[in-house]
Amino acid sequence: MNQIPSFTLTLNLFPLLSLLFLPRTALAVDENFTICSVPRYCGKLNIKFPFFIEEQTEPRCGYPGFKIHCRNKTIPILSLPDGNYTINDIFYQTQSLHVSKAERDAVCSHSIRNISLPKDRYYLDSRTSREMALLFGCNLTSQPSWELSKYKIDCAGESESNSTLALFKDDPKLNFASGYCGETVGAAVGLDHRGGGGVEGLLNRGFVLNWTASNCSVCEGSGGWCGFDYKSYHFKCFCPDRPHAARCAPGM
Secondary structure, three states: OOOOOHHHHHHHHHHHHHHHOOOHHHHOOOHHHHHHOOOOEEOOEEOOOOOEEOOOOOHHHOOOOOEEEEEOOOEEEEEEOOEEEEEEEEEOOOOEEEEEEOOOOOHHHOOOOOOOOOOOOEEOOOOOEEEEEEEEEEOOOOHHHHHHHHHEEOOOOOEOOEEEEEEEOOOOOHHHHHOOOOEEEEEEEEOOOOOOOHHHHHHHOOEEEEEOOOOOHHHHHOOOEEEEEOOOOEEEEEOOOOEEOOOOOOOO
């Protein structure tokens, strides 16, 4: 009976023994990395950190307070305290997005609400957006108030004793105008005033909103995916081996 040389057995067993001693990272990729590396879209927009899609994306792949809803699987909706906004575009490099009211506001119906931004998440940058004041119930019958007529919005059924005005928040006449009006509502508009439609058109074209969250560029540059650990309540960089504080180890 032929015997197999011992060195041949050793050679055949070597690959199997090697597998037993492989590092864990070579056998399995971290679950967080796998889950958050899956591309998510709402319509044509790529939705990634800090945003996460309600009921579609794991919250760990986003940042607290940045949940969005994908209406009819095509329209990304951001909910703010004053109402819902359609996300028209997202600029991840500058941490900003272009939004417009999901339900168009009719200024003359007085249905528009004060813009309300969670200060810990969103802010308006004067380089891309402006704040506007809408003043309702304005009495322009007295001579001192006549100069305010140039700010008047033509609303059906209104008169000089009950007018609607629109001024930018940085207009020096705003305080003066407020004294002749009953209610003031704040709104945001973009810097591009082309497109027509008057004040309502300007409002409906939307504006650029900036966000505040952990910067993802360092993590992404190292090959990781940004996310959040709800147990430690800290930002994490999800890497193939495990979550890291800011970036993946070189060579991952």
